[in-house]
Amino acid sequence: MSAISDPPRGSFSPAMLINDTRYRSYTFQALAAIVLALCLGFFYLNVSTNLAAAGLNISYDFLGSPAGYDINQRLIEYDSQSTNARAAIVGILNTLLVAFLACVTATVFGVLAGVLRLSNNWLVSKLMAFYVEIFRNIPVLIWILIIFTIMIAVLPGPRAFRGDEPEARMFLDLVAFTNRGVYTPGPYFTRGLGAEGNGAINWLIVIGVLVASFFATRMVTSRANATQEATGIRPNTLWTNLAIWFLPVIVLLFVLGLKWDIPELKGFNFAGGIKVGGPLIALWFALSIYTGAFIAENVRAGIQAVSKGQTEAAGALGLRPGRIMSLVVLPQALRVIIPPLISQYLNITKNSSLAIAVGYADITATLGGITLNQTGRAIECVLLLMLFYLTISLLISTFMNIYNNAVKLKER
């Protein structure tokens, strides 16, 4: 903006540092650098004096010492003698778990609500508008607390399942909904590899086979495309693809000896199967339904952003409504929808730190909560916590930039 043509170079005088646009920016930057350095020095001095006065120091040794507390929700091996670092990793995995689950369901809620809000059914569109406004305008913390309270107060405790005439029954005798969480049947292998035939390696093999199936179906589809290009006739690939998807996995699961472990009331709690903890459900559901309202607005805006002429032009070319949606409207709408969608995913990840309100053991609750309290290493823990979230955010926004560049309208 200040790129004005250079005046003739003459002798340099100090006044030019302020009055000459060529040098003024250097003056300002030098000033800024000095102020910045002074501020940082001031803070550094304060921190070091304060810490010295309190007899404390900055040290990360506590990460290696035993944590001493237990965590009820863990994806990896962990007990009270594990280190604080491991407790932090348990927390990181829990954060990623709830963030991932909430991203998926929030997208489903959001897309449904966004599309239904544009429906020509008056009642449905009003209902969806109501949903969006209610959830967008009330803080997510209140939603998390309300949903958690609903879970605790409305669902029965495991005690209610006991006795000959229990107050509560398991759903289909398979799934138990309690106020401590939902217990569902869990798969296990009788002839698998690894420890007790049930190691994680079995699941890796299953995933490997699924990935292979995915590539195989891709190949089948591209061959079908080639045939269509060449002959004009598209071979039916549906049954082949279904077979490639399901047959190998079913055979593999049979070979490994898949069985389902049905939860059963033993002692104080249900045992067996998979437990999805109450705090996880509350947090997951609250984040999904809250963020879903925002995504619904993004989806609506995206669809409305595609001009009506596009639909009409596609119709004029003789495309059927389904194809109009998939070939013309959606690709253009997605360009508008995806960037805000990804920042909503980022928001979910950040909002998952509210887990602390319901006792879900995410990174804020383990590293920033219990470890911080037990070791008293406040500065170190908060710094590590911020570093983690910063890394995740930067990763997601890098991904977003790559995507934005990929779908940018190429203007020639």
Place this chain on the structure above:
Amino acid sequence: MKKTVLFGALAVAGLSAAAASAGTLDDVKARGTLNCGVTTGLVGFAAPDANGVWEGFDVGVCRAVAAAVLGDETAVEFIPTTGKTRFTALASGEIDMLARNTTWTFSRDVDLKFEFVGINYYDGQGFLAPKALGVTSAKDLDGATVCVQTGTTTELNLADFFRSNNISYEPVPIETNAEGQQQYLAGACDTYTTDASGLAATRATFENPGDHVLLPEIISKEPLGPLVRHGDNDWADVVRWTLNALITAEELGVTSANIEELAAAPTNNPEINRLLGTAGELGGMLGLEPNWAMMAIKAGGNYGELFEKNIGENTPIGLARGLNAMWTEGGLIYSPPFR
């Protein structure tokens, strides 16, 4: 620093004027109020009543210190702290002392650099369970779901107890006592564990306290006491000897009822005279008024009176003196002599 200045540059101007003074005692005197850290709410120990006035056993200690230093038991700012914020609040100088059922442990004393000035309640960790559960011992709790406050020693004791007894459990971490109560009553956890005194206090607020039992096991030692920052010995002495004055007063039979009379003129008991400032220079040595201990005792009564009024057997909380009886009556409460 008297002027609390708030906004933007005003704060900068204010900060630059807030010169650091020699010690906490001078700060408190200059400020005219004592900043005392307490829990966010545990009936009997520290909780605001319906009018927002703080009451309780720990609150009594704060008031006694304020009375000793400033001669005014109401000159206390109660600052509610959670398990997370309490140590930072003390270390950063936001509060002058912490009277908040905090357990005296090695690492808090040595590593976190705090000074525990004494013990005002000998506690231990217990378990609260519904009678309907049919549990008679904590060792029957294999596989149980346990509500536990995070950021406390109870969390660590719990892990150790179950580990050493080789039984399993599922912890439900909770932030405040109120949340623990909510989850426990809804059956989201089978048992609730914290200091036995806290359990009794919590049970007292239930609709049907009789439906719940305290299990017999006490799984830890929890000596609770007020603490101050490390390195400010003058201030630590003030808080330590205020607490000791309350204890000695009970031992010597000095109560809030007869204290005026005893302090009016020297009595036959020289220790009472030294304590109440009618003889000797004890107050001056601490940098306080001669009648400092009298003010402290008058604020809420001696140790025994504070106990009976807030958590004793005639209150809903109904704690027996037990370990917290005077040493002369078989308890552990003991004060060094005032001499």
Place this chain on the structure above:
Amino acid sequence: MSDTQAHMAAFVRTETLPQLAPPATERGIVKWMRENLFSTIPNAILTLVSFVIIYLVLSKTLPWIMNGVWTTSSLSECREVLEGATGACFSVLTERWNQLMFGFVYPADQYWRPTLAFVLLFVAAAPVMFFDLPRKLLIFTALFPFIAYYLIWGGTIFVPILALVGVIGGVLVYRKLVTGSFAMGFFGGLIAALVIWTVGGMLIPEGANDTAALQAVPSRDLGGFMLNMMLGVVCVSLSIPLGIALALGRQSSMPLIKWICVIFIEFIRGVPLITLLFVASVMLAYLFPPGTTTDLFLRVVIMITMFSSAYIAEVIRGGLAALPKGQYEAGDSLGLDYAQAMRLIILPQALKISIPGIVNIAVGLFKDTTLVSVISMFDVVGMIRGPLSAATEWNGIYWELYGFAALLFFVVCYGISQYSQWLERRLATDHR
């Protein structure tokens, strides 16, 4: 020709037919329902599902609300009154209204002060929000921060007056120097204000607070919904100028300034607000000079302001980027310097584009003020989670309280977003 006409005439109706009523399916409510509710089979199914959902929700909540008890003094009394019937116990709201609104330590006889400040807030905000009002009202808006400070915190009146004098002095110096250059004016004004504050701060007598007309209230005694409102209003108003500065800095051609702003913005946007609040509650105390203490309210205001200013900066950057390049070039070609071009040409347009975005951020920020309950401040959520659920007489009451908090936030946030939509239509000066 006439022959034909005569011949045809026999078949031509000479009068118009009376209008028939449209078929029953094509009129009134039936038509509307056919078109809007049952146009296709899937639509009909959706409609029925919606009716079922509405029925389920209303059948649970309506009796609960209608049967509500408003006048008892504890939950057990509520239960006695209800005698087992479904019904809400709204008496907790009436009995603890003051605590929910003002926290539990704000002096009870002083409740009129924050209430008055709240009412004046609308007077002060009106000229900013509605442009048709006389511009002179803006004077009151400028005075409002000082009045509100005095009303809420009380204490000696010298502090707000001194603050005001400092600001006026700063503005006067700025006016005088700005003819030279904007930077001179800005820094000159800042220094003048600082000098007045520092000198004046020494003049305020010790103990002035004790004799003040309005009892001084320390900021840790603030609580309830008042705390949410205060945090929201204070932080949004502070973060807008900061956000503008950051956005301009990020666009700056000076690499050092640009990078400072980029790092600041990306750092703040990358971490959750709750970690910043942890910084406020456990870390910030170490950053201040030894021996000084700043109260938690101020520390939280600093962190939340930083948080929202980073987001507002991004919104304004969007506004700046949306301006055609010709606007910048036009500014340059008129010979305006950077400050003038920004002030007179770029910012007025960019801010206008950014207003809806800024309002969105403000609503989000206001909702986020509930997070302070996590660091043991007693805002409305903190009151519900702490003192109210710990109180013996209200043990076990949740729905009424959370419902009430939700309603409070909904009313405020929905109101603001409706205003924002109105404003957007109002500001749309391009003719479509």
